[in-house]
Amino acid sequence: MWQYQAPLRDMRFVLEHWLQAPASWAESPAFAEVDLPLALQVLEEAARFSSGVLAPLNASGDRQGCRWQAGEVRTPDGFAAAYRTYVEGGWPALACAPEHGGQGLPQVLDAALQEMLYASNHAFSMYTGIAHGAYLCLQAHAPQALRERYLPAIVSGEILPTMCLTEPQAGSDVGLLRCRAELQDDGSYHLTGSKLFISGGEHDLTDDILHLVLARLPDAPAGTRGISLFLVPKRLDDGSRNAVRCDGIEHKMGIRGSATCSLSFDGAQGWLIGEANHGLAALFVMMNSARLHVGLQGLGHAEAAWQNAADYARERRQMRAPARPEGVAAAPADPIHYHPAMRLALLRLRAVSQGLRAIGYWGAHLLDQAEYAALESERQRAARLAGLLTPVIKAFFTDQGFHLASEALQVFGGYGYTAEYAIEQTLRDSRIAMIYEGSNEIQANDLLLRKVLGDGGAALDELLAVFEQEVAAGGEYADSLKKLCANVQGLVKGIFANAESDSEYPYRIAGDFLHLLGWVLLAFAWARSSRLAAPLLVEDPWYQEKLDSAGFFFTYLLPETELRIARIEAARAPLAFLA
Amino acid sequence: MWQYQAPLRDMRFVLEHWLQAPASWAESPAFAEVDLPLALQVLEEAARFSSGVLAPLNASGDRQGCRWQAGEVRTPDGFAAAYRTYVEGGWPALACAPEHGGQGLPQVLDAALQEMLYASNHAFSMYTGIAHGAYLCLQAHAPQALRERYLPAIVSGEILPTMCLTEPQAGSDVGLLRCRAELQDDGSYHLTGSKLFISGGEHDLTDDILHLVLARLPDAPAGTRGISLFLVPKRLDDGSRNAVRCDGIEHKMGIRGSATCSLSFDGAQGWLIGEANHGLAALFVMMNSARLHVGLQGLGHAEAAWQNAADYARERRQMRAPARPEGVAAAPADPIHYHPAMRLALLRLRAVSQGLRAIGYWGAHLLDQAEYAALESERQRAARLAGLLTPVIKAFFTDQGFHLASEALQVFGGYGYTAEYAIEQTLRDSRIAMIYEGSNEIQANDLLLRKVLGDGGAALDELLAVFEQEVAAGGEYADSLKKLCANVQGLVKGIFANAESDSEYPYRIAGDFLHLLGWVLLAFAWARSSRLAAPLLVEDPWYQEKLDSAGFFFTYLLPETELRIARIEAARAPLAFLA
Incomplete structure (x- = not known):
């Protein structure tokens, strides 16, 4: 019942238009041979693997689980064979350096690959997901003999x-x-x-x-x-x-x-x-990559939740809806996605998951730019922005993955609670990502205490400057984005001021601040998507969905920012200790 | 690891002070023999049964599950014996009529019993939970021969x-x-x-x-x-x-x-x-009772989540907190409940679960009053209020039960994701209550379309009049409650006006309206709790917790109402259909 098809069309939109990644690759000697056709070919192959090999093992792997006996572990049936296919496809090598046998492709393509792997089979992808981070860590810090011994083995998937x-x-x-x-x-x-x-x-x-x-x-x-x-x-x-x-x-x-x-x-x-x-410093090199990965798990779960809920809602008919799309005749019972409560859930699933994709891939693209941009100043700016975005991607994405899985489950009604439809597995799988690789509370402290207050707001100003560029480019939602940025700026000023007299204040609001920034990033994602999609609509009706989602975001989802702002203001009051 | 202790102290506070139920019982011939000591004795016995018999079977029942073979079902080990103890304790008879062998106790005591049963073992209590509703339905609609044949068997627990x-x-x-x-x-x-x-x-x-x-x-x-x-x-x-x-x-x-x-x-x-x-009309008599029950499942899960998270947070030490309670010396690592993010989660768990208790028991008390109040006009008013509260109790409570279980799981970190601590079971168990007995979306439509718009706002005005009485009685949060009521009144006026020109509008906002009313009810619960607890504090320091929670609610949780109001306003915009 549960299925997964990689959203290649939207992935292409993000790479080609939203990030304009091919132009960026062309400027960088490291990616001189990478262009859009190559990228799309890689993604198509990854889609075949994730949908064809991993997704069919998702529910069975959950049912069977792992077996431990006398120190040995057997993975679920089919996992070992799937891993061989993964290795034969060269997937461990995607973003590794050619000198160790890697393909030297950009991390942003690896991000798209990882989204597919996690969406189609989170459990399987736990075995493979850590490899790239470990590769980066050993590449940067291991003595030469160990690098020579182990890096090629990681890249080949032998280890x-x-x-x-x-x-x-x-x-x-x-x-x-x-x-x-x-x-x-x-x-x-x-x-x-x-x-x-x-x-x-x-x-x-x-x-x-x-x-x-x-x-x-x-x-x-x-x-x-x-x-x-x-x-x-x-x-x-x-x-x-x-x-x-x-x-x-x-x-x-x-x-x-x-x-x-x-x-x-x-x-x-x-x-x-x-x-x-200095062990923690040695790990630092892989931290952005590892946390980005976990954020991509949230994105993957959100995407899988959206797909499965939308499919089910199109099939299932219950009761007459108060309104139907134009030209649709009344029936004894309507597809449930006509009902406003279900429409709200589904439009939220679509708008949030696609918005997360743009932001998540941007995070990965920044990691590429931090390494390969032509100018040192560009590399540093990209590194600062990636550092700022990383805790938001890790925590906001995984919170959304869990909450959207729950919204999707609700669309299925009683069926959603049964193992048969496996949307309940998406909910269960998604929950861990809020905890590991630094709990979402740790991420929130990292964001506000270190990345914002710690540098006097410099990186945040750089992020706001990106938003202002988008505002300057115009588009239907430029004014909304501008207003939102002004609100955030005012709020941050207040946070700095209040933190001086109340040193606990930033800790009390860190979670809400992270969520606020998450919603603002989605507003940026949708303002930009709408502006870029509008002229493309003439050629291709696919872009209508982008305009619909942007409209939905700026009316129905923007109030989420008001909650976070209100909570940040409210938290000026002292917070009691538990008896 | 997972444990449950019935919160008898808080249950007593709600019955004795918040509801002033004993005074109400004294006025009603049906409950002439019920007084506070008897009620507390019943609750103490129920606490022994739920904590001592049911709670120890909660995790094992989940692990083992039910087994089906050739049409027969075996419940988990221990369930049949626990059911015999339940029957021997006379629990099925609690709120049934003496003429059928029942104890004739008020439904509000049954509500406290049900909270304990669901909190300690939701799965077990699924078998017993439907009985009272079926009893009410047969009592009202079955022919005499069937009533005589089956009602005593339901009351005795034989069937x-x-x-x-x-x-x-x-x-x-x-x-x-x-x-x-x-x-x-x-x-x-x-x-x-x-x-x-x-x-x-x-x-x-x-x-x-x-x-x-x-x-x-x-x-x-x-x-x-x-x-x-x-x-x-x-x-x-x-x-x-x-x-x-x-x-x-x-x-x-x-x-x-x-x-x-x-x-x-x-x-x-x-x-x-x-x-x-007229089968649906025959079911109608049990609907309020059944939906109240499901709401009590949400309350039970919230309470169990709060208890287990608080216990764990007191034991677990990680990192230094930015601040400690006065007089506590610095240590290499603090109990995690000193950390602001954990304190926020725990204070929310406590304030919401205790607030839900007051509102849930009020719903049950209104069902008693609808049946037994001296004047017909009082009975009708109680029935209208119960009808209005029921969908809120069903949907808001179960949403909170699930979300608070997730907050509690987060307190446990990685341990929370393992079966060992069983808080993940609370999360899994709690999720069904948002779906069955009329999904939470159905409840929201029932509330706004039928119970508010359907009667021209009359029942809602009666509810607001209750809040105004509380405002008139004074107390620290009377002004906050008054302001909130005024906001709701203004908003509802706008909803009535907009619904005339846009008949889909109420369906688009029904969920947010239900949640808004849920938070307003909690504001009422805490304003009243605070006013009643303040003078009692002189005699008993236990009431300090009530004042702390009220303070937390009116600073940290009230912003939840702003989100709902903002969303209700935003939803005036049309909502696209899915392609």
């Missing part, structure tokens, strides 16, 4: 990496971790300790697994300044098993086809990555 | 009833149902057809099951005016099986211990209840 951060007592607070590492005579380290919630910590997709592990050296200072990063393979060079053991897997609300492992390191051999006690 | 409305093609649109009934020579009927999503349609808790079935007579008009209600027992008088068969059970997102059955009626013998073709 899958993990991220081993969390311990039972150390979740959001990584500074509390206790896993320890002791230097050996040969320059390697022995790691000892327990890690929790390790996605893909053990599985049967690859023979070897590469753990990136945070641990403490014996003389390390307490807290986050005493954490180092280590590379710990499942197999040693002679093919024997390293002293890493999977003690069990979690029984979870969702992503049941993904093995979430408890790992014991019992003197496991590992190697230092980056500098001692 | 459990079901409601058989939904068919595959007829969900929200009951008018599409096809199940047919043919008159036999002996005055009984033979029923033929399929029913879907029948809670407790088959199980092993009782030997007999009493199906209340909607079906059509051969000459019945199409649509809702051709539907009749029938009583179809699982067992005939000679003990043999009637021609009703359970074809399977649903695999669902939640309430997995509740058997959701597909039933086939293959010439099953049944008896007409009420008049032919």
Whole structure:
């Protein structure tokens, strides 16, 4: 019943018109050979893989889940074969450097690929999703011998990496971790300790697994300044098993086809990555990429929710609606998408998911520009903007993914609550993304405390300048966007002022500020989409949908910003402690 | 890990002070023997049963689920024994009439009982929850012989009833149902057809099951005016099986211990209840009670979510908070409820769940008054108010139950996503209540179209008059409540005016109007709680929490009303149809 078709038409609109990515690629030597036809060909192949191979395993993987026995993990039937197809398709190599066997394509294409993978099968894509971040981290910080040994294996898909951060007592607070590492005579380290919630910590997709592990050296200072990063393979060079053991897997609300492992390191051999006690800095290089990925999970769930709800609403007839589209004759019962409550839900699903796509791909495009733009000043500006957008993409997108999955489920009525339609799986799967890779509360603090207050509002001003460029370009919603920007500017001024006398204030409003910025970004996305779509409509009626969605956004969804502004104002009042 | 303790202290506050129910009971001959000590004794026993017997079966029942084989259903281990304890405790009889063996206690006490049952084990309480509504329906509409045969069996718990409305093609649109009934020579009927999503349609808790079935007579008009209600027992008088068969059970997102059955009626013998073709009218008598019940599920989930999240937040330490309660020394890591984002979530959980309790019990108290108040005019007024509150209680409470379960899950971080802490079960279980017993969209239409616009705003004026009485009584938040009422009055005037020229408008705003009224009711609940608690604080520091929550509500939660008002205004714009 549940199905997924990659929204190639909208992806093309975002790449070609909204981002004007091909023009940007043409200017950059790294992507000199990348053009729109090539990009579309890559996306078409990715669409075939995600819709044809992964989507059919989504519900069955959830039903079967993973099985743990005596330290070994079996993934659901079909996952290992799908992984072989994934590897044969060259997908792990997409955005990796040619020198390691990669295809050297832009990250924005990888973002579109990831959206498809997560939308069609979130659980499967947990195994593959971490690889690019680990690749970036090792590329930047691993000693040459390890780079040569492991980067080609990641790029070819021969090996899958993990991220081993969390311990039972150390979740959001990584500074509390206790896993320890002791230097050996040969320059390697022995790691000892327990890690929790390790996605893909053990599985049967690859023979070897590469753990990136945070641990403490014996003389390390307490807290986050005493954490180092280590590379710990499942197999040693002679093919024997390293002293890493999977003690069990979690029984979870969702992503049941993904093995979430408890790992014991019992003197496991590992190697230092980056500098001692600077493990978090070594991870920093992958953080934007990893958080963007999680945001794309939210986008993927929103898209899958929209598609499935719209399909169902077109088939299902119940009661007469108070109005019908022009020219449609009355029937004993109308398709439920004529009913205003369902129309509201469906138009919201469409407008938000497509708006998120533009913003999410922009985030990825900025990561490309931060690396490859011609001028240093452009690269720095892109990096600052990407840093500002990243927590919004991670948290706002995943909140929306969950809430939209719930709206879609409601469209299905009682059927939506049954496993048969699998929209309830989308809801369950989507919920984790609000928690991991830095909970959405952590993202909100990162955004307001570090990225806005921390730099005196400079990056935010750069973002507002982008919005003002859009306002200057005109279009039907330029005035609405302008007014919204002015409101945000006034509000931020107030936040700066109030934070001086009440240092807890930013923490109380961080979540609302992040959501406000999320809605403002969607307003930007739709103002721009509408302006760009209007002249294209003459040639192609497909663009009418864009104009409809923009209109819906600026009437029906803009009030969401009022709630957030009202809450930010209200939070000037002190907040009681719990007894 | 997951636990539930009935919030007896707050229940007492609502009954004794907020509702002043004992004074109301004293005035009514039907409840002459009911006083506060008796009520509290009943609630204490119910608390022992729900916390001691049902709560321990909640997670295990979810894990095990129901098993179907060859038409028979086995409920999870422990459910049958728990049901015997429930029957021995006399709980089915609580609010039934003494003439049928009932205890004749007020429905408001039954509401408190139901809150505990649903909070401690929603799945189990699906089997028992429908009984009182079926009792009311048969009491009002069944012929005497059937009343004598079945009412005492329902009251004793010997038999459990079901409601058989939904068919595959007829969900929200009951008018599409096809199940047919043919008159036999002996005055009984033979029923033929399929029913879907029948809670407790088959199980092993009782030997007999009493199906209340909607079906059509051969000459019945199409649509809702051709539907009749029938009583179809699982067992005939000679003990043999009637021609009703359970074809399977649903695999669902939640309430997995509740058997959701597909039933086939293959010439099953049944008896007409009420008049032919007036089956929906016969059900009407139980509708307020059934919808109130579902609202109490939302309250129960919110309460369980609050308790479990608060317990966890007191234990779990992560990072230093930006501020601590006065006198608390700094530590390497603070309890997470010191962190503003968690405090916001927890204070919201507490304020909303306790506010819902006051409003939910008020709804039940109004049902009592509608039946037993001394004056006919009082009874009519109570019935009108109950009719107005019912859709809000059903839909607003269940939306809150789900969203608060999600907020609570977030407090647990990664642990919340695992089955181990079972807060994810609360989230899954809570989701169904937004769908069944009339989806929340149906409730919203019922509220605005029928209960407000349909009577020219008379019932709403009566509700606002209650709020104005509260305003007149003074208290810290009287002015806020007054302002809010004035806003609502102005808004409603605009809704009436706009509905005249745009007949679809009310349908577009029905959901937001229902949520607005929900938040206004919570404002009333907290204004009144604060006014009543203030003088009691001198004697008992427990009331400080009430003042804290009221303060939190009127600063931090009141902005929710602004979103709803803004959306109601925005929806004057036309709403596109989906292509």
